[in-house]
Amino acid sequence: MTVTLWDVHCSTMANPRPPIIRTSHFVHIFMLILGSRSQHSLGNDFIGNYSNSFLSHVPSHLSSKTTILDLSLNNIIKLQIEDFKSLRNLRVLKLSYNRIQHFDIDVFRFNQHLEYLDLSHNKLRKISCHHLMNLIHLDLSFNEFEALPICEEFANMSRLDFLGLSATRIQKSDLLPISHLNLSHILLDLERFHGEKSTLENLPVLNTKTLRIILPLNKPFSVQLNMSVYNLRHLELFNINVDDDKCSLLTDFLSKLINKAKFLNLTLYHMETTWKCFVKSLQFLWLESVEYLHIYNLTLVDKIDFEPFSYSETSLKGLKIELCIIKVYLFSQNVLYDFFSNMNIKMLILSSTRMLHMVCPSKPSPFQYLDFANSLFTESLFQDCENLTLLQTLILQKNKFTQLSKISLMTKKMKSLKHLDLSQNSISYEDKKNCSWAESLLVLNLSSNELTDSVFRCLPPRITVLDLHRNKIRSILKDMTSLEMLQELNVASNSLVDLPGCSTFRSLSTLVITYNSVTHPSAHFFDSCQNIKSLQAGDNPFTCTCSLREFSRNIATLSDQVVRGWPHSYKCAFPDSYKGTQLKDFHLSPFSCNLVLITITVLLIGLVLMIVTAFLCIHFDLPWYLRMILQWTRTRRRARNISLDHLERTYQFHAFISYSERDSAWVKQELIPNLEDENIKICLHERNFVPGKSIVENIINCIEKSHKSIFILSPNFIQSEWCHYELYFAHHKLFREGSDNLLLVLLEPIPQCTIPTRYHKLKVLMAQRTYLEWPKEKSKQVFFWANIRAAFNVKLALVTEDNEI
Numbered sequence: 001m002t003v004t005l006w007d008v009h010c011s012t013m014a015n016p017r018p019p020i021i022r023t024s025h026f027v028h029i030f031m032l033i034l035g036s037r038s039q040h041s042l043g044n045d046f047i048g049n050y051s052n053s054f055l056s057h058v059p060s061h062l063s064s065k066t067t068i069l070d071l072s073l074n075n076i077i078k079l080q081i082e083d084f085k086s087l088r089n090l091r092v093l094k095l096s097y098n099r100i101q102h103f104d105i106d107v108f109r110f111n112q113h114l115e116y117l118d119l120s121h122n123k124l125r126k127i128s129c130h131h132l133m134n135l136i137h138l139d140l141s142f143n144e145f146e147a148l149p150i151c152e153e154f155a156n157m158s159r160l161d162f163l164g165l166s167a168t169r170i171q172k173s174d175l176l177p178i179s180h181l182n183l184s185h186i187l188l189d190l191e192r193f194h195g196e197k198s199t200l201e202n203l204p205v206l207n208t209k210t211l212r213i214i215l216p217l218n219k220p221f222s223v224q225l226n227m228s229v230y231n232l233r234h235l236e237l238f239n240i241n242v243d244d245d246k247c248s249l250l251t252d253f254l255s256k257l258i259n260k261a262k263f264l265n266l267t268l269y270h271m272e273t274t275w276k277c278f279v280k281s282l283q284f285l286w287l288e289s290v291e292y293l294h295i296y297n298l299t300l301v302d303k304i305d306f307e308p309f310s311y312s313e314t315s316l317k318g319l320k321i322e323l324c325i326i327k328v329y330l331f332s333q334n335v336l337y338d339f340f341s342n343m344n345i346k347m348l349i350l351s352s353t354r355m356l357h358m359v360c361p362s363k364p365s366p367f368q369y370l371d372f373a374n375s376l377f378t379e380s381l382f383q384d385c386e387n388l389t390l391l392q393t394l395i396l397q398k399n400k401f402t403q404l405s406k407i408s409l410m411t412k413k414m415k416s417l418k419h420l421d422l423s424q425n426s427i428s429y430e431d432k433k434n435c436s437w438a439e440s441l442l443v444l445n446l447s448s449n450e451l452t453d454s455v456f457r458c459l460p461p462r463i464t465v466l467d468l469h470r471n472k473i474r475s476i477l478k479d480m481t482s483l484e485m486l487q488e489l490n491v492a493s494n495s496l497v498d499l500p501g502c503s504t505f506r507s508l509s510t511l512v513i514t515y516n517s518v519t520h521p522s523a524h525f526f527d528s529c530q531n532i533k534s535l536q537a538g539d540n541p542f543t544c545t546c547s548l549r550e551f552s553r554n555i556a557t558l559s560d561q562v563v564r565g566w567p568h569s570y571k572c573a574f575p576d577s578y579k580g581t582q583l584k585d586f587h588l589s590p591f592s593c594n595l596v597l598i599t600i601t602v603l604l605i606g607l608v609l610m611i612v613t614a615f616l617c618i619h620f621d622l623p624w625y626l627r628m629i630l631q632w633t634r635t636r637r638r639a640r641n642i643s644l645d646h647l648e649r650t651y652q653f654h655a656f657i658s659y660s661e662r663d664s665a666w667v668k669q670e671l672i673p674n675l676e677d678e679n680i681k682i683c684l685h686e687r688n689f690v691p692g693k694s695i696v697e698n699i700i701n702c703i704e705k706s707h708k709s710i711f712i713l714s715p716n717f718i719q720s721e722w723c724h725y726e727l728y729f730a731h732h733k734l735f736r737e738g739s740d741n742l743l744l745v746l747l748e749p750i751p752q753c754t755i756p757t758r759y760h761k762l763k764v765l766m767a768q769r770t771y772l773e774w775p776k777e778k779s780k781q782v783f784f785w786a787n788i789r790a791a792f793n794v795k796l797a798l799v800t801e802d803n804e805i
């Protein structure tokens, strides 16, 4: 059973005439200029499109190659042979919506290839006929003809397939020429019909597959045509307005038209009637050979009361009522519900009806297809209904359903239900509510609802197609019961952050997950979803970092048959540097994404640095240099802070040197010459010795007259000299308060253990490492002297010796 049967459209009704604007000369010229751009070729056709161009006559400059010419929606009044003479190849001519009054077919004398001629919606009152063999489509409907515009010559138009006619009256003789033609489509415009008199006449039988009759708008039904039609498959009636009195006129009218038809599709557009007449007409059609009945735009007036109806054997398979307005305010709803729910047909469509409810059929129903789209149905529909066991498809799109669990219980007893459409409702699911679906359900459409993650706890177990797009799902529950048969899953326009794996959907072959919040889709998807045949994952805010590399590599290897929308809808949204880049063009070097590699590299570089440092330390004695430089800078800084004035008044010497006799060689050959080269005045206790004083007194004297004291430390010095100073240290604070004036030179290393414990001060000084080491290597000695020099402020002008002692 297909639904496409219903989709017969009526294009004639769809185009209301636009307002006519009188052409001025100016506009005309303007349009001619524009017009030259309206010609183009398409395949074998050369098309001239001058529709809606304010033309008052057929343009004269048309290319002789023109095969299709559209002059509709203009103000053309007259047609002349000259207009079309040069258009030898013209096949299609559209002249609808003009103001043509007279039409002489002879104007197309030179257009032997003309097949399609549309003159509908003009002001034609008369046609003059000539032989025109080739026409396939001739539309003369919506004109001002009195009698049917059918000439004798029509009888020879053997190729004619479509014929559009209009008339105010119909006579037997008018129809005779076409009665033997085998047409596909007759359009009979009876909008201005007032030929009731002709009704009694026995009109000839017509032969057409589709007959479309336009009845007068807003007028009570009165047309009577005593005409039957062979081969009729589609009958379309427009503008039926019947009340109870005229109801039998309608059934009579229909009965004559369809009495020869089998398997008829009957469509009634814009029907206004009473409930009583509606039921009566339906009862009539129940017994006729109509297969599908479609009523589009039904208005019910007057009152709705119970009307007897016999659901006898019928050839009717489907009834579709689309757009129903009930202009009755107080009536028993049950009359309506009972009437429809007990119909013995397979297919019932009541869409856009504002209906609230439908009752369960009172006995087992043959309904296989029910469609109540775009109405006001709620959960109260079909609860505990046991009589819909044959129902396969139930469309409840765009209604007022809210509770998923109740809906599942509704399906429970529909043993054959395969397809359920609940899209565009306000359905949500409260976790832990009881869900029990029809076992047979295969296709479930829950799109455009209010569902959250919990929906995965309330799904039919054998579902194969599941549409959940446009909901509020953030994640697919890990602990849901797996849907082993699910093949198609649409979760577009939700808030998912990752692609679902297929561990719970083992048969998944189609996944749509566009417009979600997927930032780093796991590459693992392709391992778990081996059966995937179509993936649509574009339009997500992909974060283009290392973690996306594998996914985009995997996805790029699949064919674009599988990956829909690739590559244009797969773009980076973050970081800003990649924003808008297609995943196809997003590359990062393998190195920058390999954590192990990065770690190893960092470790290696660290190791090399450590080795280099160690090498430098061992080979070049780096710490020694550093220490020296540090000391040098410290000394310089200190020297700068001392006020010269004060120093100059106090001291006679720059330095006093104390050393062991055994180190005198170094002192005399190295230290003193170097110091004196820098103009540093030195007090040597043996040179500046004051007779009559003890050694210790002399030493102390020397120390006090010198700005700085240099001690040359070595094992020898400890053994022989240190004792001299202990006393001094004991009495003078000088050494205790910072040792600014004390310069220790370590000539030879002194192992800590060899320093006697009583030399407490020495131990402290050694531990503080505030001494200068004398390096044996020549290269280092430069630093040593630089440090010594830095310790002295040579600009110091000293007091002469004689002033004091």
Ligand SMILES: *[C@@H]1O[C@H](CO)[C@@H](O)[C@H](O)[C@H]1NC(C)=O
Pocket: 397, 421, 423, 424, 445, 446, 447, 448, 465, 466, 467
């Ligand atoms: C579900 O319904 C929507 C309309 O409400 C439609 O666009 C969509 O195609 C349907 N899905 C399926 C799987 O039929």
